[in-house]
Amino acid sequence: MLKQYLDSEIYSAIIKAFSFNDINEIRLRVNENVIVVIKNKKFYLKDENNNFVKATQQNIDNFILRASGHSIYAFNDSITQGYITLPKGIRVGLTGKVVINDNKIVTIKEYQSINIRIPHFVKNCSLLAYDFLVDSSGVKNTLIISPPGAGKTTFIRDLIYQLYQHNISKNILVADERNEIASAVNGAPQLPMGGFCDIYTNCSKEFAFKCGIRSMSPDVIVTDELDLNNDLNKIIEAINCGVNVVATIHAKDINGLKHKAGFEEVIKNKYFQRFVVLSSDEGPGTLNNIYNENLECIYCR
Amino acid sequence: MKWFLIFVLISTIMLIAYALSNQYRDRLDFYTNLTEFLRRFKLNISFKQDKVEQFLNDTKPRKHFKQFILSYKNYLTTGKLDLNAISVLSDEEKNELNEVIKNMGRYDANNEIKQTEQFIAEMDIKRKKAEEDKNKLCPLIIKLSLLFAIGLSIILV
Numbered sequence: 001m002l003k004q005y006l007d008s009e010i011y012s013a014i015i016k017a018f019s020f021n022d023i024n025e026i027r028l029r030v031n032e033n034v035i036v037v038i039k040n041k042k043f044y045l046k047d048e049n050n051n052f053v054k055a056t057q058q059n060i061d062n063f064i065l066r067a068s069g070h071s072i073y074a075f076n077d078s079i080t081q082g083y084i085t086l087p088k089g090i091r092v093g094l095t096g097k098v099v100i101n102d103n104k105i106v107t108i109k110e111y112q113s114i115n116i117r118i119p120h121f122v123k124n125c126s127l128l129a130y131d132f133l134v135d136s137s138g139v140k141n142t143l144i145i146s147p148p149g150a151g152k153t154t155f156i157r158d159l160i161y162q163l164y165q166h167n168i169s170k171n172i173l174v175a176d177e178r179n180e181i182a183s184a185v186n187g188a189p190q191l192p193m194g195g196f197c198d199i200y201t202n203c204s205k206e207f208a209f210k211c212g213i214r215s216m217s218p219d220v221i222v223t224d225e226l227d228l229n230n231d232l233n234k235i236i237e238a239i240n241c242g243v244n245v246v247a248t249i250h251a252k253d254i255n256g257l258k259h260k261a262g263f264e265e266v267i268k269n270k271y272f273q274r275f276v277v278l279s280s281d282e283g284p285g286t287l288n289n290i291y292n293e294n295l296e297c298i299y300c301r
Numbered sequence: 302m303k304w305f306l307i308f309v310l311i312s313t314i315m316l317i318a319y320a321l322s323n324q325y326r327d328r329l330d331f332y333t334n335l336t337e338f339l340r341r342f343k344l345n346i347s348f349k350q351d352k353v354e355q356f357l358n359d360t361k362p363r364k365h366f367k368q369f370i371l372s373y374k375n376y377l378t379t380g381k382l383d384l385n386a387i388s389v390l391s392d393e394e395k396n397e398l399n400e401v402i403k404n405m406g407r408y409d410a411n412n413e414i415k416q417t418e419q420f421i422a423e424m425d426i427k428r429k430k431a432e433e434d435k436n437k438l439c440p441l442i443i444k445l446s447l448l449f450a451i452g453l454s455i456i457l458v
Contacts, residue, residue, distance in 0.1 A: 070377055070406035071352040073413040107409035 001088060002026075002116065005066045007059045010034060013047050020118070024149075024284070028055035028063070029113040040149065040280050060111045067092055072107075078202060080105040081178060089119040089183030089190035119183060121191045125151070125285045126159040130166075132290045132299060133246075133274050138170055139163065139220045141239060141271060144248040145257055146278035151285030152248035153180050155278060156222055157191060159246065163220075164194025173218035174199040175208030180224055209234040213241055222246045228262030232271075239271060253277050254291060267295065307457065311450040318446030322439040327365055327389045329435045332428035334366035336421055343417040346410050353377065353406045365389050373402055394427070 001020055003011055014026065018036055025037035033052040034045035045053040067084050068075040075084050084092045096111035126133075133142050146152050160172055160181075174193070176182050179201045182189035189199065198216045200208040205223055212218055221238055226247040235245050251257040254277055266272060275291040278284075281301075290299035338360060345351055351359070354377055362370045368386045376382040382402060384395040401420050408416060 065407065068406070069352040069354055071350075071354075072407055073346050073410040074350045074352050076409040079409075106411070 001090070001118075005063050005086070007062055009047070010045070010053060010055070010059060013045050013053050016048065017045065018043075023118050024120070025118070026116040027113065028060055028116075030055060030057050030060060030111075039283050057111075060114055063114060063116075064092070064094065064111055076107055078179070079108050081202070082108070083178060085179050085183050085185060085190075087185050087190060091117045091119070091180060091183065093117065119191060120154065121161075122151070122154050122158060122285060124158065124162075126155050126162055128287050129155075129276055129290055129299070130159070130162055133159070133276070134163070134166070134168060138168070139244045139246060140273040141244050142246045142274040142276060143226070143257075143266075143272045144246070144276045144278065145251045145254065146248075147252050147280075148250060149284060150278050150280045152278060153224060154285055155276070156224070156246060156248060157181055157193065160197060160222060161192050161194045164196050168196075170196060170219035171198065171217060172196045173208070173212045173216050173221045175203070175205055175212065175221060175223040176201045177203065177205060177208075177224060181222065205231050205234055209238055213238060213243060218243055220244045220246060224248050225250065228260050228266065232262050232265065235271060236269075245272075253279075254289065254295065267293075270294075303458070307454045310454060310457070311447075314446050314450040314453070315443070318442050322442040324389060325431070325435040325438050329428065329431040330363075331365045331369070331387070331389050332424060332431045334362065334364075335369070336424045336428050338366070339417055339421045339424060342405070343414055343421065346413050346417065350410065369398070376402060397423075 002014075006014070010028070013034075014020075014023075014036065018038065022038045023036055024039065025035075027035040027037070031054060034055050036043045036045055047053050064084070065072070067086055072079065078084055079094065082093055082095070084094070086092060093115040094108060094111055095113045096108045098108050099106040133140055144152050144155055160174070163170060163172065172194075174181050174197055176184070176199055182193055182197070182199045182201065183191055184199060184201050189197070193199075198212070198218065200212060208223070209221065212221065221243055223245070224247070226235070226249045228249070235247070238245050249257065249260075251260065254275060257263055257275070270293040273293045275289075275295070276287070277289040277291070279286050279288045281288070286301070287299070288301050289297050292298050341360075342356060345356055354374070357370055357374055357377075360370055365387055369384070372382060372384050372386065382399055384390070384398055387395065387398075390398070401424075404416060406413070
């Protein structure tokens, strides 16, 4: 899968030591050991002589050049947002020297590291929570809470798929700001999303909510990585228009969320009816708790 | 019979002369195609922003430039660049082209455009030189060959 992008010495070391189906992340940092992440455990990559494999600047440059099809200019919009999406939903996060001109990010160059994230469509991972989130009237306004890498995106992706599987005939608008949910390449989602989805990729939440409600008449809007400070007004507007919202947010747990600005207003006005807390305790996507709008725990692991 | 042999001799020499001078025509053809290719590439980056592979697939090359496109496509697939099959170029010119290809597609749109403009300017100088060579050397080769053929015929007669 990554053969055409990775330099041969790294690729061969990976396939000798691991199965691609198990890998969650591959991290390359200039002059540092290559790290392979499997189920939140980190492994240093070793070659056939049992030496650690170090990534070079050349390895990283080559990867990005190949990933862009030797056409960095065609990928610059997503590079300036810090990632490239590859076929099959593989997302490559990248860091390096950020070039800014007139307060605008022009590009990233002199790459320092890349994080190759291999998505796994975990079928039915949201099924346990499904009955708490969906009823005959439709999808409840839901906030998925977890620390980074604990499976929020995988969860909402499966939830979208489950709505399709359960034939809940709702128009679902996916506001995929960083192309993480659908991982669309040339307009086609690279992971199963079902047949009810309209997807905006690489656009601001503001655009997706405003134009989406006006032009796509969605029943549900699904979005990733909510910032209560900046995005709450869009959520309120959508809810007031009769559109349900499913969103994710970074927080360790419900107590972590309570410290975030804007949360008080969310609870006071009961904007969300369900709060789903995920963790990596038993692998990414472990369902810990589900709370209702009064923050009463209605499901505990 | 004697006049027939002289006719064959002159025709053969002129044919060889034409083949020799053709190299200059091919060089001009190659550099004209290359500058045209780079200009289209620049335009593409400004508006459509196709990936390089798509752009190469949409290019309809001919003669020696076809080999350039094939080598470029091969480089995108295998990472190995071999321009040896382009016989109209010197080794130095092949090395320069090597650098051109290896640097294409490495930058954001603005810098890619600037770089492509630089390539166009450099290749246009070569195209003009090839045009000069063609205009000067092709008729010269033909004339000298004709003189040589006539001289040889007179000696033989």
